[in-house]
Structure formats: structure tokens, C-alpha cells
Amino acid sequence: MLDDTIAAVGTAPGEAGIGIIRLSGKRSQDILGQIFRGKKAKDVNEMPSRYMSYGFIYDEEGKKIDEVLAVIMRAPYSYTGEDVVEIHCHGGVISIRKIMELVLKKGARLAEAGEFTKRGFLNGRIDLAQSEAVIDIITAKTDEGLENAVNQLQGELSLKVKEVMDKLMSMLAHIEASIDFPEHDIEEVTSENLKSQGNEALGILKELQDTYYEGKIQREGLSTAIIGRPNVGKSSLLNLLLRENRAIVTDIPGTTRDIIEEYLNVKGVLIKLIDTAGLRETEDVVEKIGVEKTKEALNRADLVIFIVDASKKLTEEDMAIASMIKQKKVIVAANKIDAGIEADLEALGEIFDGHNIIKMSVKDKKGIDLLEEAIYNTAYSGNVKSKSSAVVSNIRHKSLIDKAVDSIEKAMEAIDEGIPVDLISVDIKDAWRYLGEITGDTVEEDIITEIFSRFCIGK
Incomplete structure (x- = not known):
């Protein structure tokens, strides 16, 4: 108290x-x-x-x-x-x-900010991972995001982490026994026990790692950049997806000079929409800054909506952008089909998946449903949605789990190489400490202070 x-x-x-x-x-x-x-x-x-x-x-x-x-x-x-x-x-x-x-x-x-929740943590009512779930509940923007946060508040993630920590502590106990009783020649038995428990620990942690992509989307949203050369309809598309006039739209190329970010819920998937400045060579100082910000947003984006003017032939700028983003998850929005189709969409199909080329007219509101369907399908493409109630959505947790996995894998390699078990304990202790930073068992005061400073006052 x-x-x-x-x-x-x-x-x-x-x-x-x-x-x-x-x-x-x-x-x-x-x-x-x-x-x-x-x-x-x-x-x-x-x-x-x-x-x-x-x-x-x-x-x-x-x-x-x-x-x-x-x-x-x-x-x-x-x-x-x-x-x-x-x-x-x-x-x-x-x-x-x-x-x-x-x-x-x-x-x-x-x-202070977050002090009520911090007191709950310091008084042992909840652990640190549960405390962090509180802010996720408050800021949840989708049903799934809320469900994950509630599960974390109830201790689902903590139970998994503590299960691994118990296994690591058991491994350390085996090591201590082999050191304290060398006359019993139990090192070979100890090594087998360590490998068995180490593999079990790795299995649990890797399952948690696999949930991060899903958890990140549900917590932060799928960062989706709308990219294209000037005046192809990027801002108009943003307004249509949001069902409101959020961005200024004119016939003058280069109208968008800064990044506009808005959240959108597409069939339960949280989308962080980013409207960007048109990518082109320009002498305008302000527009140049906008183009640089566009490139930065592109690097951070999980998904790219590449919009082209389907009513005109593809330009060198279009193809340069296509080359720039071909390693990303991309949906091509072939806009302005109401004015006819002159663009060589087959050429784009050779660069991108042909199924992700959506013919549409933002002006006539045609194809928007197909685009939303493509966004939803692309969100989890290649990533199986987890059935576990323990989902990792916090980058701090993911980083610590990654470090714990690396440490356990080093320990397992050392066992296979026949390194004395007392030396292996260093990596196992490191893994236990990393996981303890998730639950709060081994976390330092400055990290606790930083975490709770993100909360609102009164929570």
C-alpha cells in the first residue's frame, strides 16, 4: 500500500x-x-x-x-x-x-497519468502485461482489437509467458543440480531434460510470435498508403473510402502537399489510411517536402494502394512507381474507367498479382466494394488468423519474446555442441529476464514509469 x-x-x-x-x-x-x-x-x-x-x-x-x-x-x-x-x-x-x-x-x-492502474500493478492485483491491456481497451477501434485487449487484461498472455518462465526456471534447477552433485554423473540426463523443456518453451514462444502480425493490425491498424502520380484521384479515393470530404480535391496537380492519416474499419480490419503527395519530379520547395514524406510513408506502409489513371496511357512516372513498390503488398486501383481504358493494365499485371488490379471509377463510386474486398483479403494474406486467446499486439512484448527465443536457441545450440551445462545457464537466465519484463517480474523502474506515462489521467 x-x-x-x-x-x-x-x-x-x-x-x-x-x-x-x-x-x-x-x-x-x-x-x-x-x-x-x-x-x-x-x-x-x-x-x-x-x-x-x-x-x-x-x-x-x-x-x-x-x-x-x-x-x-x-x-x-x-x-x-x-x-x-x-x-x-x-x-x-x-x-x-x-x-x-x-x-x-x-x-x-x-x-499522475496512469497512476490508478500503476497502483494496481504495484499492489499486485495485476501484472504489467495486464496493465498495458487497459490502454488497449480504451483505444480499441475494432471488435477484435477489443477482444484481444480484454483477453490480455484477464491474463491470457501472462499465463503463456509465465508457463515458459516456469520451464526456464526448471531448466536452471536441473543445471544447479548437476553442478551441486557432480559425483552422480547426471549431466547427460540434465542435457536431455534441458533439450526437452527448451523445445517446449520455444514452441510456446514461437506460437506467440506468429500472432504478432494479426495483433499489430488489430491494435494499430494496417498501415495503408495511397500512392500514385499527381492528379490520378488519390485524395478523391481517400474521401470515398471515408465517406466524407477529408482531403482537398482539385484538378491542379500537386494539391496534396502533406500526409493525411485517417482510420477506417473494413469488415472488422482496422485500416490506417495515408493519403500522400503525388510522386513526381518537382521544383516546388513545398511539394518536394511532401514527396519526401510520401517516400517515408511508403517505407512504413504494410499495404500500398497504387492508383493509376486508367483513361490514359501509363507514363514513365507510373512505371517508376510500380518498380519502387513491387516488393510491397500492393493493390492497383485503375481509376477513371468512366472515361474509357487506355492504360496497359496487363503490363501492371506482370509486375503485380493480376487479381489485385481493381477497375474503378471514384467519380461514379464504382468498384469501391471490390477495392474494400481486396483490402480485407490482402490484410491477412499468407497469415493464418490465430485461434489462441493469447495474441501479441504490443511491439515491446514482441521484441522481448524475440530476444527470449534467441537466447533459448543459443542455449539449445550449446547443448548440442556439448558445452558444459553451467555455461548454458547464462542464456537461459537472459531468456527468463526478458520474459519477466513482459509480466513486470524483472522490469526496471524507468520502464514502468515510461509505460504508465502513456495513460490518461484518471485511469
């Missing part, structure tokens, strides 16, 4: 039907008792835990501030593992501000 009591507004700023002020710490109940008078339970000590009580908040002069519902969640059965109080008031700016000022006057301090 931490010594001080923290408070924060747990609802979004602005006017709303309800505003929630949350307190956590050993003085939470005492502070509520100084400002709240219940209709039935006059003494907050008589309020049952986790039940709403109706009453009023009063200021220091005995004046009513607001009609509220208050609830006490006594330790350890609360979000933070400490005594937690929530005051549900009307969601007006003045009401919330007055109650918050009163709470701080009575001895609470303003919570």
Missing part, C-alpha cells in the same frame, strides 16, 4: 450527463466522509462496499455543491487494491471542478 491518496476526474473533459471523480488510497473513505452526506447512511463507515449511496456533496461552509451517487470499494477488492472511492456527479464543468477542488483541499493529491 502506498501512503498518499490520489484523485482525478475519470471521465472525459467537457459537458456530459455524468462526471466521475475517483480517489484511491488509505484516506479515500475519510475524505468522502468529510464532504458527502448520504440520504440513508449518514456515516460513510456504514456504507456497504461496492454499493451506490445517494446523497449530496457539501462544501466547507455547508453549502450543497451537487446531488451525487457515491461508492466505496474497500481494499483489497478494488481496481487499485487500495480503498477506492468514486463520486458520480452531474457532468457539468463547474460541478466537477468544485468537487475536485474540495477533494484536493481535504488531503488528496492530483493523480
